[in-house]
Amino acid sequence: MALTINEIRSARERISPYILRTPLLRMEMLDGYLGCKVYVKAECMQTTGAFKIRGAMNKALQLTPEQLKRGIVAASSGNHGRGISYAAKMLGARATIVMPRTSPQVKIESIRSLGAEVILCDAPERFRLAEQVCAERGATMVPPFNDEDIMAGQGTLGLEIMEQCPNTDIVIVPVSGGGLIGGVSTAIKAIAPSVRVWGAEPAAMPRYTRSLAAGEVVTVPYSSTVADALAAQTPGPKCFPYVQSNAYGFATVDDAYILKGMRLLLTEGKVLAEPSSCIGLGALLQGLIPVERDTRVCLLLSGGSVGIDQLRVLEDVAL
């Protein structure tokens, strides 16, 4: 299947009963800091706290009753696992989430509270173990990003952004494996080709910037970053061509600017999003995306999974 605007529109019809249409907010208070007219798509307010539910629901809603009965499986320590667990719960299916035993307790509990089975393992084992569970039970593995149905689900955010903020000039999307920007850039290129969709990835793991320069999928070494949800080492091979065709540019953002962005969003914008989601603010603060005072920039805040104790790190961040 090729991903087109039609698949994204179908995904929207499929998933809309299960997800929230999150607000898109004009944030005048941030204009002076970021040097442009600031809008945020507050997907951090989505059910389960992140956009991942969109792709997960789009995938799960296309399984047969027999497949749902055998269950769905994901290897994930975060938002993807929660999206899958929620989708399974909505559809009366069994979800099994394979997580590193080093995952924060709050993430483990939030997945269990959705009724999913959690299997803890050593981090490098998790994909192999998830495949083993699928093989034993005849269950369906749901990948986090490298899948057209997942991209189509995430792409529904592109439709919403263009409906809620039709005059936007730029959309900035946090990037890891590329499921989100693959879907969003494909949607926006189809309906508003003059809008520039930028990807923002951690400077510590510039897998898209490197791959785009090389013209092919390149793997970068694992490196620690505050943007812990953006830690894919390799672009999804199925995502890469869509990003190559439809994204306008990429910014590689330093951790210090990501945290500045998070602090700015929270203390001046009054919105809480996880560090990974604040990378677009970081890109603007670091001067990596050219804008002018009248440029309308929509920042996609992809998730809000952040524990209250994680906010201490912001105390020492200067704006």
Add this chain to the structure above:
Amino acid sequence: MALTINEIRSARERISPYILRTPLLRMEMLDGYLGCKVYVKAECMQTTGAFKIRGAMNKALQLTPEQLKRGIVAASSGNHGRGISYAAKMLGARATIVMPRTSPQVKIESIRSLGAEVILCDAPERFRLAEQVCAERGATMVPPFNDEDIMAGQGTLGLEIMEQCPNTDIVIVPVSGGGLIGGVSTAIKAIAPSVRVWGAEPAAMPRYTRSLAAGEVVTVPYSSTVADALAAQTPGPKCFPYVQSNAYGFATVDDAYILKGMRLLLTEGKVLAEPSSCIGLGALLQGLIPVERDTRVCLLLSGGSVGIDQLRVLEDVAL
């Protein structure tokens, strides 16, 4: 002057070029916690971080050029001072804010950054000192709440709430001296008389609950509360009759529930508001306002003045 819907509509015309129309958000994620359909009027995202700018602008815009030249004065350690400073800056007037020397440095700096002169003094001295400054300079004192023009400015929030959420059943308003609820309840009673406007005040300082029971303005002893912006000991005598006529009921909320509400709003709703603004969530969590699952409840989040270091207190708050 008597406060009517006409004064509130005039105030809106006057102040709208200077203030933001803040978003009103549907917060499905909070429905299960609060037992109703939750909406928030996110006035914490207002210019200067609080609703106070509305009344301040409405007052300042009615001064003569000569009065503006002699300056405006307020005794305030918080949002009122910032509102006055911003209004003065917009109109090219001089603002003098008399603050207790115990005020947090961040509040002093934020007022200075708006170009206002700050006079520090012992807390009990601040009103006397502000009056002295007015007398010496022929400047105009702007009261925080006990004034029809101030109430008319705050009442513009009632107009916006009913436009942005016309089907709401209940509006919950944080209460201190009564400027905000005086204006908001007067506006809503005029345009949607079946909507129930509740006031929420700290259990530690129930000045409205006591005064309404007594049928006259009563002073309560000063008491410490986490809702530090709701610390008036006495209802404004000019506010009281409007609240008496137009508010439906009052809730006196314990500090523990105010903090629970703040934590809930931040971690589940992803919105940051100051403790005082979260008293409406606290009232619902404490079961003080009768609601059913289908009741539409709009919580007025009156301000967002909270330092990042103040969030630590939420770490030990259980939901």
